[in-house]
Amino acid sequence: MVRFPSDFIWGVACASYQCEGGWDADGKGPSIWDDFCHRFGGSPVKNNDNGDIACDSYHRYPEDIALMKRLNIQAYRFSISWARVMPDGDGPLNEAGLDYYDDLVDRLLANGIEPMITLYHWDLPSALQYRGGWLNREMVDIFARYAEVIAKRFKGRVKKYMTINEPQCVALGYYSEGAAPGWRCPEEDVARLFHILALSHSAAQRAIKAVDPEALVGLVPCGKLCCPVEDTPEGRQSAYRATFEMSKEPWRWAFNTNIILDSVILRRYDDSAPAPVRKFAATVPQGDWEAMEAPDFIGINLYNGDMVDAEGRPAALHRGFPRTALKWPVTPEVIHFGPMHLHRRYGLPIMITENGLSCNDIIFRDGKVHDPKRIDFLHRYLTELSKAIAEGVPVMGYLQWSFLDNFEWSSGYDERFGIVYVDYPTLRRIPKDSAAWYARVIATNGDCLNED
Numbered sequence: 001m002v003r004f005p006s007d008f009i010w011g012v013a014c015a016s017y018q019c020e021g022g023w024d025a026d027g028k029g030p031s032i033w034d035d036f037c038h039r040f041g042g043s044p045v046k047n048n049d050n051g052d053i054a055c056d057s058y059h060r061y062p063e064d065i066a067l068m069k070r071l072n073i074q075a076y077r078f079s080i081s082w083a084r085v086m087p088d089g090d091g092p093l094n095e096a097g098l099d100y101y102d103d104l105v106d107r108l109l110a111n112g113i114e115p116m117i118t119l120y121h122w123d124l125p126s127a128l129q130y131r132g133g134w135l136n137r138e139m140v141d142i143f144a145r146y147a148e149v150i151a152k153r154f155k156g157r158v159k160k161y162m163t164i165n166e167p168q169c170v171a172l173g174y175y176s177e178g179a180a181p182g183w184r185c186p187e188e189d190v191a192r193l194f195h196i197l198a199l200s201h202s203a204a205q206r207a208i209k210a211v212d213p214e215a216l217v218g219l220v221p222c223g224k225l226c227c228p229v230e231d232t233p234e235g236r237q238s239a240y241r242a243t244f245e246m247s248k249e250p251w252r253w254a255f256n257t258n259i260i261l262d263s264v265i266l267r268r269y270d271d272s273a274p275a276p277v278r279k280f281a282a283t284v285p286q287g288d289w290e291a292m293e294a295p296d297f298i299g300i301n302l303y304n305g306d307m308v309d310a311e312g313r314p315a316a317l318h319r320g321f322p323r324t325a326l327k328w329p330v331t332p333e334v335i336h337f338g339p340m341h342l343h344r345r346y347g348l349p350i351m352i353t354e355n356g357l358s359c360n361d362i363i364f365r366d367g368k369v370h371d372p373k374r375i376d377f378l379h380r381y382l383t384e385l386s387k388a389i390a391e392g393v394p395v396m397g398y399l400q401w402s403f404l405d406n407f408e409w410s411s412g413y414d415e416r417f418g419i420v421y422v423d424y425p426t427l428r429r430i431p432k433d434s435a436a437w438y439a440r441v442i443a444t445n446g447d448c449l450n451e452d
Ligand code: BGC
Pocket: 015, 018, 165, 166, 169, 222, 301, 354, 401, 408, 409, 417
């Protein structure tokens, strides 16, 4: 029986660079993703796509919010473009940028939709990158000052904040060319970067709480989450262990969920930490550990998991395993076991801050966008999520990724994650079949998932 708590929050999520556009509008400063996409000689992004216009949510948000309301959406998680509100990241405010978010928040509230703010979803103001980006320890205070500005502005209107989206993917931009800023740093520097991100989360959380003690603050990691091939007590235990066992392979460790959560919540690194992390850890002063702040909740972005056998070894997926358009395996179990592992280790409430898939959606001859695969995927994942809840994991809500099709980072616009189709030449929004389906899931608080 699929059941969700009566106060469960059903929402959608997106991020500034992926949907806003208006990249240089009304005093906005450049961000590292603007620079990355505009790189002289062509960017590493597919088709040379960029977020200059994206879904043009910067101008079309009233229409988007009206559509959210029609679809019963209860919460919208969006990120603030830091360079839109502070063009240099650490200097004068851009009132026009703040006005945009003011109106966005007010309209959401007027339509009964809870605004949830992510402070940082990867679009660092370029001026801060020139100062070393997240490798510069001054970022801890700089990020806290930015958090304070936002908390002051939205106090009383916004009750949930998320500090940093996927520190693991922030780090990616410092050791691979597939993400901004596209730097290539040694592993030990990347270990330091995670530490600065952990301190920055903590300082931002303190800044928000100083302004608004009632606000809830989350951190949103991603990374390895293991599921047992066979659901036995031993299988579960092995999957739990494998989830938090840090890889020794170069760079693989940077995709562990616990590389950041252990720091801020347990104030240490796991014993399995690889050499570059251990080497860096030896230099961390005690005061740094004391400055760490555990979030109020863990926001988790869940797309697929790693299947492991009873010994916790990676299990091979069979030939022809179901995959999304991006070729990510479809493993609904991850949304059952992932939250369970995280709750067991850290004891905090969980919010599913992203879940969804990319499909090769098209407009059919009838003018509609039929996406039965997305409906099937979401149905499977939500059914599994209800198992975690039934087993006692406090899950606050579920935010589908994404409301609109949008700029999928290095994959550009080829990948469509939305429940609403965006016809990019006209920017027309066409709700897909999954939008009506999700509206019904929300209206019945998930009960309709029991129907077939
Ligand atoms: C990110 C989103 C991204 C989604 C799908 C998450 O890693 O937070 O920005 O679009 O996954 O790739």
